[in-house]
Amino acid sequence: MQIKFNLVILSGMEFLTVSHSYLSIAMSCVVALVASFTGLSLTRNLSPKPVFEKKASVALGSVALGGGIWAMHFVAMLGLKLPVLFFYDAAITLVSALSAILIVGAALILLHFAKRTPTIILVAGAIVGCGVLVMHYIGMAGLELCRAVYSPLAVALSSVAAIGLCMMAFWIAYGRRTRRNIMLGTICFAVAVVSVHFLAIAGTNFMVDRAITEFGPAISHEALAIGVIFFSFVIFGACLWVSVTYLISPEAAPQDTPAVAPPQAGPAPQAAADLQIPCDSEGRKVFVRARDVLFVRADGHYTQVYTETERLFSVWPITEACKRLTQAGFIQTHRSYVVNPLRVVRFERNKDKGRCLFDGSGQPPAPVSRSKLRVIQDALDARGGAFRA
Incomplete structure (x- = not known):
């Protein structure tokens, strides 16, 4: 034709x-x-x-x-x-x-x-x-x-x-x-x-x-x-x-990875909106909702909890914070940092490291170690986050 x-x-x-x-x-x-x-x-x-x-x-x-x-x-x-x-x-x-x-x-x-x-x-x-x-x-x-x-x-x-x-x-x-x-x-x-x-x-x-x-x-x-x-x-x-x-979905586990054991009986993981983090503020004990937290940083045997306007002290060690918060959707971006990806507005990469910037005007960025670069990028990419290579 x-x-x-x-x-x-x-x-x-x-x-x-x-x-x-x-x-x-x-x-x-x-x-x-x-x-x-x-x-x-x-x-x-x-x-x-x-x-x-x-x-x-x-x-x-x-x-x-x-x-x-x-x-x-x-x-x-x-x-x-x-x-x-x-x-x-x-x-x-x-x-x-x-x-x-x-x-x-x-x-x-x-x-x-x-x-x-x-x-x-x-x-x-x-x-x-x-x-x-x-x-x-x-x-x-x-x-x-x-x-x-x-x-x-x-x-x-x-x-x-x-x-x-x-x-x-x-x-x-x-x-x-x-x-x-x-x-x-x-x-x-x-x-x-x-x-x-x-x-x-x-x-x-x-x-x-x-x-x-x-x-x-x-x-x-x-x-x-x-x-x-x-x-x-x-x-x-x-x-x-x-x-x-x-x-092949990047999140999918390889075929030769052993199957994950069924969850044990017990309370279901808490949603980010429900989880409360115990903190101290000027000598008073307060509870901060996880969804209001930008990131948590290790401070010796304890942690510092960052919101948009405050930096609070928590008795949770970083291991406890990581265990609880990752179940609520947080991501560990560094051995000393656990980040709320919903509050990240920008991810910037510098050589083999990176950092997350937040929508709080006065808070510092959270570092991202080399091994966590792909994890944080995939999480932010899934929700349309902004990136700078």
Whole structure:
């Protein structure tokens, strides 16, 4: 099946009849979707990772997203049918791929190595949208023996679609780094890439151009097909690898872990709203609700209890506080600290350590040891907490 466009004669220029294969259109959409999912998933949960691992993940994500933009374009172009013989310039085709990868890489670096604010997310999305446009028009410039003639309206529409939809995709995928948001961002980004290509192509006419630029060696449809198919299989393989993290919940215990013994008879764990912590305040014994506590810090054989406005003394040792409060939803972030994740407004990572910031204006942050980075990040990520890598 093919989509056909009739020959048009305008201002003395004779445009070629163009048709497209339905199969190539469908395959290009699949490639865009798979590449989007792979690239956005490779950069998930990077905050607690070492700098080198973060850099490697960002690089792989750039190749997946940028290379996916390139692969989608040329899978669609392989289905382009013209009544004349035409080739592609290998050097310009390579430049189009590298341009997409580098521009996407710049956006991902901005997202993962700068303070992630709404403005940064939107700027990164706009950069990627520009990368989609740059890749498309550089790739089209690689045509040999025929020339593309662009409609200003199509260029404008494709530009608006690229930047607007990419900003939306990154806003969804990076506003909250949950699996649901990443999946929605994947769909939005794939729609952006596909829309840009076909909006631009719909307003593009082709005419014979016997002048050869000879910027690089010419490659035929067959040679290009081999390269595109190979890269597409690499993306699909990466997609299968990444998908494992979605099939296996990170909170799930390994299969070879012994089953947990059934709970013993006794009172059920108390909810955070019900648990009361015994404290001393100016010589008076008071009880503080756990939900009002920001964190508890070890103080010798006792502990200090921090609320939004107070620091109170408690006779509980840190082991007792940890035992009781973790049953109420608290997390031990350090051997001397137990934190209420519901009161954490920001998690910041510095090399192999981190710290939790709270919604109390006058209280200090709570440190997070290296072994607890993933635990606190997962807890905050599940409820949409803010992070700074």
